[in-house]
Structures are given as C-alpha cells and as structure tokens.
Amino acid sequence: MTVGSEDRLLGIGAAAQQAGVSERALRYYQQLGLLTPMCTSGGLRRYTEADLARVAHIRELQTLLGLNLDEIAAVLRAEDRVAEIKAAYHDHRTGAGERRELVRESLAIHATLRAQVQAKRAALDDFLADLDQRISRISDTLTELDADSAG
Amino acid sequence: MTVGSEDRLLGIGAAAQQAGVSERALRYYQQLGLLTPMCTSGGLRRYTEADLARVAHIRELQTLLGLNLDEIAAVLRAEDRVAEIKAAYHDHRTGAGERRELVRESLAIHATLRAQVQAKRAALDDFLADLDQRISRISDTLTELDADSAG
DNA sequence: TGAAAACCTGACGTTGACGTCAGGGTCGGT
DNA sequence: ACCGACCCTGACGTCAACGTCAGGTTTTCA
Numbered sequence: 001m002t003v004g005s006e007d008r009l010l011g012i013g014a015a016a017q018q019a020g021v022s023e024r025a026l027r028y029y030q031q032l033g034l035l036t037p038m039c040t041s042g043g044l045r046r047y048t049e050a051d052l053a054r055v056a057h058i059r060e061l062q063t064l065l066g067l068n069l070d071e072i073a074a075v076l077r078a079e080d081r082v083a084e085i086k087a088a089y090h091d092h093r094t095g096a097g098e099r100r101e102l103v104r105e106s107l108a109i110h111a112t113l114r115a116q117v118q119a120k121r122a123a124l125d126d127f128l129a130d131l132d133q134r135i136s137r138i139s140d141t142l143t144e145l146d147a148d149s150a151g
Numbered sequence: 152m153t154v155g156s157e158d159r160l161l162g163i164g165a166a167a168q169q170a171g172v173s174e175r176a177l178r179y180y181q182q183l184g185l186l187t188p189m190c191t192s193g194g195l196r197r198y199t200e201a202d203l204a205r206v207a208h209i210r211e212l213q214t215l216l217g218l219n220l221d222e223i224a225a226v227l228r229a230e231d232r233v234a235e236i237k238a239a240y241h242d243h244r245t246g247a248g249e250r251r252e253l254v255r256e257s258l259a260i261h262a263t264l265r266a267q268v269q270a271k272r273a274a275l276d277d278f279l280a281d282l283d284q285r286i287s288r289i290s291d292t293l294t295e296l297d298a299d300s301a302g
Numbered sequence: 303t304g305a306a307a308a309c310c311t312g313a314c315g316t317t318g319a320c321g322t323c324a325g326g327g328t329c330g331g332t
Numbered sequence: 333a334c335c336g337a338c339c340c341t342g343a344c345g346t347c348a349a350c351g352t353c354a355g356g357t358t359t360t361c362a
Contacts, residue, residue, distance in 0.1 A: 011359090013308065023309085024350060042358045044309055064274055066217055068348070082289055096300050103293045110286050117282060121275050123215055128268050135261050138233055142254045149247050162329095164338065174339085175320060193328045195339055219318070 007048065009038065015047035019055040026055070032069050034058055034076055065116065078109035158199065160189065166198035170206040177206070183220050185209055185227055216271065229260035 015037075016023045026045070029035040035054055038046045054076070061072045085102050166188075167174045177196070180186040186205055189197045205227070212223045236253050 011308065012310095022350075024352085027311095028350060040358080042309090043311095044358065060274070060278060063217060064271070064278060066214060070348095079285075082285070082292075085292070096296060100293065100296050100300075103289060103296060107286065107289045107293065110282065110289060114279070114282050114286060117275060117279050120215070121272065121279065123211075124268060124272050124275065127211060127215055128265070128272065131261065131265050131268060134230070134233075135258065135265060138254060138258045138261060141233075141237065142251065142258065145247060145251050145254060149251075162338065163340095173320075175322085178341095179320060191328080193339090194341095195328065213319095221318095 009046035009048060010052075012045045012047070015045075015052060015055075019052050019059075021055060021059065029055070029058060029069070032073060034069065034073055065120065075109070075113060078106045081106045160197035160199060161203075163196045163198065166196075166203060166206075170203050170210075172206060172210065180206070180209060180220070183224060185220065185224055216267065226260065226264060229257045229264075232257040 010018065012023045012026055016026055019026070026035065026037075026047075030037065030045075035051060035058075037051050038048070040046060058069075058072055058076075061067045061075060062069075067075070081102055085099055085106070088099075161169065163174050163177055167177055170177070177186065177188075177198075181188065181196075186202060186209075188202050189199070191197060209220075209223055209227075212218045212226060213220075218226070232253055236250055236257075239250070
C-alpha cells in the first residue's frame, strides 16, 4: 500500500523532537495507553510516522479542546475501533451485527466530540465578537485622543 | 448611571455559588490579583455584580482559550487599563500623550489576544472539518453494512 | 571491539489550581 | 447580649502532567 514511504523508525529522542514534546511525555502517553510504539529486541522504543501523527493529534485534543489524557484516551479508542473495523471489514469471522454495533458506537463517540467542538466554536465566536467590540471602542478612544491633540 | 441596580453585595459563599466556582477559587483569584472585592470593616469580602462578571470572564479565558491565571492576569490588567483611561478621560491631570500611550498599549494587548483567538478558531475549524470527514466515512461504512445485510 | 550516545526503568520532585481542615473572628436576627 | 451561620487566615494535601535524576542496558559507529 504505502509505496514511497521509507518507513524510517525514530528513537524516542528524535521522535520527541519531531513531535515537539518531551521524551518523558512520550513514555507517559504510552503508560496511559495513548500510544504503543514498536520496540527493538532490546526494548528500545521505535516510533513510526503514524505514531508522530498520533502524538500531534493528542496535543491538538489537549490544547484545542482542553481534554485531559483520560478523555483523549476515549477518543483515541473510538478512532482505533473504526480502524479496526475497517481492517476486519471483509473478514468473514466478524458478524455483520457486531460490526454494525461497533460502527454505531464509534459514530456516537465522534458525534459527541463533534458537538463539543461545535459548542466550543460557537463560544469562541461569541468571545471574538465581544473582543472586537472592545477593540473598536478602544480604537475610538484613540481616535478621539488624536483628534483632541490635533484640534 | 446605573439606576435600576440595587447593587446588592454578596458574601463569598453566595458569590461562589452564583459564579459556579468554589470559595477557595475566589480567594485564590484575589491572591493572584485577578479580583479585588470590597471588604467590610471586619474584613469580610463583599462581591458586586461586576466582580461576578469578572469571574465569569476569568473562567471563559481559562476554559475557552486555555490561558493560565498569569496570562489571564495580563489580559485583565489590560482591560482595567482601558477602564481607567476611560474614567480619567476628561481628567485634566492626565496628559494626552500618556493617555495615548496607555490606550495604545491596551490596544496592542487586545490585538494579540484577538490573534490568539482567531488562530484557535481556525484550528478548531480545521479540526471540525477533519472530524466531519471521519464521521461521513463512518456513516458510509454503516450504510454499506446496512446495504450488505439487506442484499 | 570498545566507548560514546541514546535509551531503559523506577522513583521522587515540581507546578498550577485549587481542596480541606484547624482555630478563631464577624454578622444578622432575636 | 448571644448564638448560629458565615467568614477569616494560614498551612498542609491533592491531582494531572509531566521534570529530573540515578544506576544500569542497548545501539551505533569509528
């Protein structure tokens, strides 16, 4: 499938640098089950591009939505579910009913998340409008001051 | 100016309840200089409606923008500056140059904040688009499953 | 092959934003 | 004047999300 990707694995140091987080954070995420990098036979962690993307996703959920790591774990689990289902999509061993159930479940989780994001977006818009109003008032004050000094 | 407002002062308990935060939080905000309620001669805190609004604002900056209390303090100081200037606007003792300086300063702080909010909004929009894409894919999967079972 | 660089697992420390508790002061109604 | 409700100031506790350090292991590369 992925043809051009050299699939170079990174050590935890390089991975941390790439992802813009600390090594400790990467180990911590793994400890909480948010991330499961490969290991060498010697037990050293090896990170793929997908792992880095996952870290970026984690950070986004953290800083953008303000979710804590437990909540993020839930979101990631839901996303993993979807991937899992996609993978097993044509696997005959998975019953259609079961698949439907799983899909519905992850759809529900995503919908919930979407609602959260929407709410946050609306609140942000309100805040922005308020801020703009303040700013324009301050600008007016400044204009008046300038007119004053000019008059 | 404010005619209809009875200007009833609240004790810290009632204020906390109204604002939806703990008493400890109110004392903590005051300790950090975010809030400066009046006091009775005996030293008990008394909160005005403006104080409550300020708390709401603090919470908004916390949960919506993810600012820490130090950053919030900076924002609030900027806003207080504006109010101060407005109040002293026709006070002859304040020099025009000084006023311009102050106004410019708070304008800068607000502009910075606005940029932050904008950035966050854009990021949220991206995130939302991504989420919608995921959701529609999951929906498709579900539709296929239903078609499968129907066929 | 051998040493420097990178990494490992505990385990304790830190920071922000409060929670909680003790021991005492203040307020409002009677 | 008094009592119960409310409030005060320390001061220590807590929780998440890591930071940091020690002592040992694995990789890498000259």
